[in-house]
Amino acid sequence: MKKLINEVENVEQEMIQGLVKSRPEKLEKLEAGNIVVRKTRKQGKVALVSGGGSGHEPAHGGYVGEGMLDAAVAGPVFTSPTPDQVYEGIKAVATDAGVLCVVKNYTGDVLNFEMAVDMAKDEDIKADYVVVNDDVAVKDSLYTTGRRGVAGTILVHKIAGAKAEEGASLEEVKSVAEKVIANVRTMGMAIQPCTVPAAGKPGFELGEDEMEIGIGIHGEPGTHREKLAKADDIAKHLLDKILADIDYAGKEVVVIVNGMGGTPLMELYIINNFVQDYLKEKGIKVYDTMVGNYMTSIEMAGFSLTLLRLDDELKKLYDAPADTAAIHK
């Protein structure tokens, strides 16, 4: 294993400290754990909390800040944070308006966030959660009942975050988060695996000319493996699966061309070149495009495509200001 780290057991903590120290006036780490919170919080605003296993940076700590999350709770690499840790995050940022947790659909995350929300309610904190399941690749998977939550989660952070910032109620913020979930779809692939530091070796292996289509963000299996194809053909395959899932015809969309961590920007832009032409051909108008590393799998090489179907409300909230390490508007 060749990594730029110190001790394997300190990876998560040092990373969270490093993130916070890159924006010391905006972010702090709680003593209680690997939990990033905004330094300045607004009373009366619904607080947004997300999190999950580490290894998906900048998710989720990189999305803490004005217009997006209030707290992000980081578990060990590819492992859910405990209910206690999530509860610490909720408690730290809770307001009278309540707390909404944004959870990616993995069995461990859903269980632990659900328990944390119950713990919060026991302490008279108004709390609720939504589950993101944007990955169209597989129905159930290694760690999931139902579809997995992947890069589309970022758009839930963005849009629900903007709604909360407007002073909306917990019910209203939850409702717009669910609207994003209903309208966002993602699919990914990989050409190189990643190595969990504590494991010391790659989570899976791929042949010299092989790729995995529909891969999850923990390297869990997708739909199939095949010979590495041209970027355009791969992007077309992913888009076709996404476009078959809900009707995008005549709609405006936000596109995310997301790198898995080890994919150079050169390749993401080449993929975007095809994506934009193909959507145009299909009569789908692109409202905005994000190209970069938004939901990663450590140093995995590969990418995912996300399409969010917009309406006027989602557009307005997508455009609202955001001031986080990873997204600035």
Next chain:
Amino acid sequence: MKKLINEVENVEQEMIQGLVKSRPEKLEKLEAGNIVVRKTRKQGKVALVSGGGSGHEPAHGGYVGEGMLDAAVAGPVFTSPTPDQVYEGIKAVATDAGVLCVVKNYTGDVLNFEMAVDMAKDEDIKADYVVVNDDVAVKDSLYTTGRRGVAGTILVHKIAGAKAEEGASLEEVKSVAEKVIANVRTMGMAIQPCTVPAAGKPGFELGEDEMEIGIGIHGEPGTHREKLAKADDIAKHLLDKILADIDYAGKEVVVIVNGMGGTPLMELYIINNFVQDYLKEKGIKVYDTMVGNYMTSIEMAGFSLTLLRLDDELKKLYDAPADTAAIHK
């Protein structure tokens, strides 16, 4: 070679098209070549032009936009654009106030930009250039007489770009660019090589537990190779070389923890955790920190550290608005 591309010979063009299509309202590609320009340009403002070989994305096309560059001219991967191509870029964005080219110090780039500036002058365009040489690793190198220009170049774009936006003269913009160059220092390292698409195999090889210290952004040799050390020890070594080069004592700095393209954000944050503590220990105040992929070497795994020594003028210009694919303020 495992890459997400189509035809090797189209990599640069498709990448530039993909970048432009990610911001179609802000950017356009010239018919004349792989040249990205702002769609809306300001008369009376000094135009800033940069460029060089491709493979360093988001440099330089990702820095075209309000507050930074007016044009970026992309050569083939790791190969300087021709004087004709650079001249096309200059001509497209030239104003009565003139054009300043920001050139990284590589023999090919310097020669070709110099010729392009001469061509522009022959056509009565006021044009000049500065050469960035921020890399403290080696004195001369494979492609360079004198020090190499690396990630510090981004801060020249940012600060000279802000000065130009204020309506400063060509002489004033050049003078502030030179001030940045005099105050910015960088050093890098790598643990994994990168592959130029047209070459089809890695540009160099490293042993399973080996790293190259002081590496250049084309994979050209640095100061030495040694056994892979802990992230903190590596960061300390790079910082010590930078801090020995000019006097940072009691000064405020901008820090860039720059990924080489294949380095996960997890590792960059771990490195930043040490960098911030070490600078504090040295009495150097960090004004702002950038962590991410700013000047890459395709998918090389490694990082560089950049420190810019600030004064009030540089601080103000650093903070000025910027609206580009890679930097938004």
